[in-house]
Amino acid sequence: MKPLSRALKSIKAAPEIRARPFDRVTDHPSRIENVLSNREQQELRSIATVLDYGRGGAIIFTEGAEARFVYAIDEGIVRISRHASNGQRQILAFMVPGDLFGIPDDGIYVNTAEVICPARIYRFGWQRLSEVMTREPQLQQHLLMKVAHDLRQAQRQIMILGHQTTHQRLATFLLEFLHYPEFYDEKNSCLILPISRFDLADYLGIARETLARAFTKLEYDGLVRRLDFRAIQILDVVGLRSLKSSEARR
Amino acid sequence: MKPLSRALKSIKAAPEIRARPFDRVTDHPSRIENVLSNREQQELRSIATVLDYGRGGAIIFTEGAEARFVYAIDEGIVRISRHASNGQRQILAFMVPGDLFGIPDDGIYVNTAEVICPARIYRFGWQRLSEVMTREPQLQQHLLMKVAHDLRQAQRQIMILGHQTTHQRLATFLLEFLHYPEFYDEKNSCLILPISRFDLADYLGIARETLARAFTKLEYDGLVRRLDFRAIQILDVVGLRSLKSSEARR
DNA sequence: CGCCGACTTGACACCAATCAAGATAAGTGG
């Protein structure tokens, strides 16, 4: 929607890469406890490029395009989506700092990746990364664990889309986000959603209006309170959990 | 449902493993063109155990159990499922010969795997497989590609569950199976479904009755014809394709 | 032959998509 030129502020070369370790993923719920050696981190840095996106909306890559790079997030959120042949968009995942995406399928990207807020992203040449990984089995194992984690996340998503009502989907999503201290302030139970209703609806596989109604219902039932479009106060975590696992028609 | 003792006929030791290469996956639609060296095949065989299941229904492993093995299919079909907290079952995938499954998450299985027909399955100790892969980067890369392929399949499933009607889901599923010569006899356009309606409904995320109605509609529209519970004659592939990508409410 | 399981069909209620319009916040330019 937004012109790419404005959104993509600048692309710097590799040397300025930040020293923060590559695998910050251990911070968030994935169960990977992997510590890369200094040498491995060094190897990665040497082939990385840093991309700085000033604001949301910029496209990182598009489905169908030739795939020569893999990406890892340092800051910001990226939405991974795919368009059905009838034009419907489905958001497959929201990637957060530490996540890796863009692994090619037979040389092309099968998904579209866009930043939804200011972001800093590392870019690796797929060819060179493969070479490095051949030399460093630990690194490849780390990548394997990451992809396996993504697979489980996708399966979680299948569970949600398969048999949950709209309210349950929303409850599940909100509960998921409570795990991220970047977005959930546990003190006053306030959750700052970094995702628009539009995107959220496409992620949960429901219409935008239905999503709004789901929020209304949760609010009516005293489970949450909308302070603002972005800010959601969580009033009853237990209630959300029981809603999530309650009996579902459809 | 069936007692395990009867279904699990025998477990042989490694030496009798068949000579068919490990990566028969190249036969089917996945885009992996990977040729393992003889030494790598040798390494795999040396740590493999062969499991022979006489008939369908046997459980290979259950979600939540301690995970010490990964599995690869030589013959037969395995359904990978997960149970929601409300008891709903969702089938995440059907695995076919060449596929690999059972990669542990933090030492436990997150899914349940069951054979749905007579099957022969290779079993590998995860610990030992990891060791071998550290020695053989090619092998690990191969595994990585397999998991990446599974991820894409899961994403395909998300697309289906997200925005397709029941008829479209069924059409999509049938079209998918036309690629497998084991199940589709192109000569007389006859597709032999190795999957029960029960399982298929849980895979497509719909009720069994709704699935039956979907079949009825496709038959009424002249797209397919039911010869038998298992055998489906495909009358109009183009029609199925256009149904699959037609506009969808919901 | 009769039971049993798997599958199909029917009737009905209900949830969710759609179309349309209103409300709120955020930019934009004078």
Next chain:
DNA sequence: CCACTTATCTTGATTGGTGTCAAGTCGGCG
């Protein structure tokens, strides 16, 4: 700073699709 436009989100009314419960059919197996 205010009026304007725009984007985003919410609410309302209606229609259709899908889950559920119930009954019926088909085929296999003892």
